Amino acid sequence: MLGISVRMLREYEKDGLIKPYRNPSNGYRLFSNEDLQWIRCIRELIHQDGLNIKGIRRLLTVMPCWEVKDCPKEIRAKCRAVVDRTLPCWAIAGKHCKDADKCRSCKVYLEAQKRLG
Numbered sequence: 001m002l003g004i005s006v007r008m009l010r011e012y013e014k015d016g017l018i019k020p021y022r023n024p025s026n027g028y029r030l031f032s033n034e035d036l037q038w039i040r041c042i043r044e045l046i047h048q049d050g051l052n053i054k055g056i057r058r059l060l061t062v063m064p065c066w067e068v069k070d071c072p073k074e075i076r077a078k079c080r081a082v083v084d085r086t087l088p089c090w091a092i093a094g095k096h097c098k099d100a101d102k103c104r105s106c107k108v109y110l111e112a113q114k115r116l117g
Contacts, residue, residue, distance in 0.1 A: 002039055009039070015053045016091020017042055017060075019109065038113045045116065057087055059116055065089035065108040088112060 009029070012018045018039060020029040031039070045051045051059070065071070065081055065088070076082045081089035089108060 002036060002043070004039065004043065011053075012039070012042060015057065016087050017053065017056060019091075034110075034113070041113070041116060056116075057091075060088040060112050061086065062115075 009018070009020075013020060013029075018035060020031055020035060022028070023030055042056060045056055045059075046053075061081075071079065079089075081087070
C-alpha cells in the first residue's frame, strides 16, 4: 500500500518515528489514516529531502513536549525528553508523562507530524 517493507516499518518504530497501535489480543500493528500519511511524510523526508532517520529524529525534538503539555519544573528536571533531546518524547521508554499510553493521540505527537508534514 505504501511501497515500504515490514522491516522498514519496524525500523521506524524502533527509532521512535512512529508509534502504531498494537492490537492487545494478537500484538499486530494497526495503522490509522494519519499514521499512513505520516509514514508517507517520513519516506518523502528520506527519499526526496535527503534526511536520514537521525535527522528526522532531530527535527521531531524541535517541538518540545514540556512546552505543549506545560509540565511542572520538577518533572522536566528528571525527564529524558528534556535532558537527552535526541528523541521525541513518545520514543522514550519510561517517560514521566502520565499519558504515555496515549501517544498516538497526544497533542505533541500530532503537532510534530503536522509541522513536518
